[in-house]
Amino acid sequence: MQQANIAFIGAGNMSRAIISGLVSGNYPTDAIMASNPSTPKLDGLKAEFDILTTQNNVTAINFADVVVLSVKPQLMAEVCAAFSEQCDLTGKLFISVAAGINAGRLQEMLGGQYPLIRTMPNTPCALGKGVVGLYASPEVSEEQTTFAQALMANTGEVITVEEESMIDGVIAAAGSSPAYFFLFLEGMQKKAIELGFSNEQSRIMVQQAMLGAAEMVCHNPQLELSELRAQVTSKGGTTAKAVEHLQQGNLEGLVGDAMQAAINRAREMSELF
Ligand SMILES: NC(=O)C1=CN([C@@H]2O[C@H](COP(=O)(O)OP(=O)(O)OC[C@H]3O[C@@H](n4cnc5c(N)ncnc54)[C@H](O)[C@@H]3O)[C@@H](O)[C@H]2O)C=CC1
Ligand SMILES: O=C(O)[C@@H]1CCC=N1
CATH class of the missing domain: 3.40.50.720 (NAD(P)-binding Rossmann-like Domain)
Structure with a gap:
């Protein structure tokens, strides 16, 4: 073929x-x-x-x-x-x-x-x-x-x-997930603009940060994701404060719930169509 x-x-x-x-x-x-x-x-x-x-x-x-x-x-x-x-x-x-x-x-x-x-x-x-x-x-x-x-x-x-049924899991983790990252970047870009950066400058910063982070993940398969995060996070420093804020907002739980919502919708659609 x-x-x-x-x-x-x-x-x-x-x-x-x-x-x-x-x-x-x-x-x-x-x-x-x-x-x-x-x-x-x-x-x-x-x-x-x-x-x-x-x-x-x-x-x-x-x-x-x-x-x-x-x-x-x-x-x-x-x-x-x-x-x-x-x-x-x-x-x-x-x-x-x-x-x-x-x-x-x-x-x-x-x-x-x-x-x-x-x-x-x-x-x-x-x-x-x-x-x-x-x-x-x-x-x-x-x-x-x-x-x-x-x-x-x-x-x-x-x-x-x-x-x-695992295809629904792929939807949640990969089919739909580019949108989750875009939404995260939208939030970051919005804040960067509020801080006084131009649209272009703020876009370059957020896109490069995400690209760099993705490359770090790809190039270090031996490191857990949490270890890569730890490498950015100086004790008592700025990242620690930002991450603490995200964790207090239960980012991880929210992401898991969002993925489950995608799966639930796929199941609903399979009844509808
Ligand atoms: N957009 C995405 O990120 C992903 C989409 N999918 C799936 O891909 C499928 C298509 O989605 P998209 O490309 O995003 O939608 P889309 O709306 O961009 O494309 C669908 C196309 O089908 C055409 N169309 C409408 N009636 C038609 C007909 N009778 N004969 C031939 N073509 C017809 C429309 O004119 C349109 O160009 C969906 O079933 C979606 O679940 C799957 C994974 C990711
Ligand atoms: O939103 C959707 O239903 C399609 C499937 C995965 C991404 N887009």
Whole structure:
């Protein structure tokens, strides 16, 4: 399956992120097609990555060996019903990126037990710095799983899970989590601006601090995160005061609760859609 034709149904944020990762990983651009009802995103993808585009899902499905389902969860049933009525889906591998729709439900939407892989990527996939959770339904062959793992590895680290329910954990820890960090940075930037720094200066400070912290984590796998924190925290110093404040506000508990809220919502969505 090395040169499989891949169709993306939905050309939004997540498809763009994955396509960007694939193209950076030298996946042939004439083997990638994106489908979307309106043209602006398609035009953008064509201009940026020189991939094939269409406004017709049926054209995309007929082109594809591998179909990436990348529309919003609430639209998935309607979208799958429309193309599955008009296309022969036999022999195709389906990869869903949707949060909160179980593999069995997706197969129901497709109208058959086609091989289906659920993935949970995140937006940093666009830079090859993503995380992708991957779960393969029992219908998926070993070759197809290896293909999907290699495909998604173009976009970042792949975490394969044996239990489908673990995908909800990937949502909480990785799919949704870039937003938690952005929110934290927003708060920091706001305060830096209040302190008199320009928008640009404050952005440089917070982004570089986060990038540096992430690099420290990556380059020191032997050190616990708490040890890296301890290295910044001089006894009786400024960091200690700031960290104490965050701990008094129960930052850790709040983060855990936020992750659980994401998981709970994924479970709710799996009942809704
Ligand atoms: N944005 C994120 O960080 C992540 C999103 N996801 C999942 O990715 C999926 C897509 O989310 P986003 O890309 O963020 O949404 P988005 O709204 O950016 O993209 C969805 C695209 O689907 C298109 N669309 C609507 N109706 C269609 C149809 N009938 N046929 C083909 N395309 C159609 C829309 O025009 C839009 O361009 C969702 O299921 C979401 O759960 C998963 C992980 C992370
Ligand atoms: O917010 C969402 O539902 C999607 C799934 C993970 C990130 N974005």
